Amino acid sequence: MPAISDKDHMVLTGANRGIGLELVKAAREAGARVSALCRRPDAAGDLMALADSDPAIRLYAADVSDRDQLQTVSDRIERPVTLLVCNAGQYRGRGDFEEGDYSPGAWETMLMTNVAGVFFTIKAFIPQMRMARSRDQAVRVAVISSQMASSARAPGGSYIYRASKAAATNLARNLAQDLAPEEIAVAAYHPGWVSTDMGGARAPVTPAASAAGLLQRFGMLEPETTGAFEDYQGVPLLF
Numbered sequence: 623m624p625a626i627s628d629k630d631h632m633v634l635t636g637a638n639r640g641i642g643l644e645l646v647k648a649a650r651e652a653g654a655r656v657s658a659l660c661r662r663p664d665a666a667g668d669l670m671a672l673a674d675s676d677p678a679i680r681l682y683a684a685d686v687s688d689r690d691q692l693q694t695v696s697d698r699i700e701r702p703v704t705l706l707v708c709n710a711g712q713y714r715g716r717g718d719f720e721e722g723d724y725s726p727g728a729w730e731t732m733l734m735t736n737v738a739g740v741f742f743t744i745k746a747f748i749p750q751m752r753m754a755r756s757r758d759q760a761v762r763v764a765v766i767s768s769q770m771a772s773s774a775r776a777p778g779g780s781y782i783y784r785a786s787k788a789a790a791t792n793l794a795r796n797l798a799q800d801l802a803p804e805e806i807a808v809a810a811y812h813p814g815w816v817s818t819d820m821g822g823a824r825a826p827v828t829p830a831a832s833a834a835g836l837l838q839r840f841g842m843l844e845p846e847t848t849g850a851f852e853d854y855q856g857v858p859l860l861f
Contacts, residue, residue: 625841626705628653629759633703633747634740635659635686638666640818643768644833645707650676652837657699659684660710668703686710686739687731692746694856702754705840706747708740708790709766713769715782728781736786740793751806762843763801765794767810769853774860783844790852791861798849807848811836814854827854 626632632649636642637658646669649656656679660666662672663681671681682695686708712735744763753763766858769775771787791810798808813836814827835854843850850861 626654628839630654630704630721630755631657631701632705632707633657633659633699633750634707635743636685636766637681638663638669639830641813641816641832641836642709643669643672644829645709646672646679646836648810648833648837649705650678654705655701656680656831657682659686659695661685667830686743686774687734689746690837692742696746696750699750701750702757702759703747703750703757703761704754705762705764706744706751707764707766707840708743710739710743711736711766711786713780713783716780719781724781732782732786733789733798736783737789737793739769740790743828752804754806755806760844761806762840763806763808763816764840764843765790765808765810766813766836767791767794767851769812769859771812771851772860788861795849795851795861801850802845802848805845807843807845809839809848809850809852811839811851811854844846 632654637646638660641716645660646656659682663683673681684691684695693797711733715723766788770784771791794808794810813832815825816827816829816832817825832854851861
């Protein structure tokens with residue numbers, strides 16, 4: 623069974639907390655090297671502590687909505703990338719049609735982060751992924767989406783977040799087709815309802831459990847399964 627191992631190099635956005643931070647830990651436990659991106663590494667105490675104690679973790683400052691900043695980071699990372707995880711995201715506009723923050727600023731921020739940020743990230747690191755493929759390494763792109771992207775699960779509310787995750791999932795599906803000839807596999811994943819700042823204290827899934835499940839799913843992603851949309855336990859989701 624394919625798996626993440628010490629032969630892998632993972633680039634991860636949104637690495638400073640929650641699921642992202644736990645993915646850093648899980649990837650290192652599997653032996654993979656990690657390039658961890660977040661907007662302010664200097665303010666990410668837990669992530670900095672991990673990196674300080676482990677030379678296989680490198681930190682980079684990058685806002686995924688800033689294409690030039692991502693390219694600057696990419697230019698500094700010269701080794702092949704076998705796993706790219708687009709995890710950075712924002713959740714504004716909670717509430718129903720009348721109550722949520724659906725201002726133009728909220729729409730712009732979330733669409734730029736949750737959708738354009740995914741595209742910018744993949745564009746920035748495609749050279750390193752192609753380098754890995756030239757060495758006959760398996761290459762995978764994981765887009766952290768949500769079951770809230772599914773049109774089959776549309777109870778109303780949270781309009782910007784739902785729209786942004788639907789667009790990110792659509793982006794993953796289309797990239798899966800475009801990158802299939804290069805055998806770069808792309809899939810979208812629902813991490814579960816996770817007890818993070820975003821998910822809230824009532825969420826039943828711990829960040830560690832979500833990250834462990836996700837990493838296992840990433841390791842099983844292959845060209846034959848590119849375009850998948852599933853949860854952290856491998857349950858397929860309708861789009």
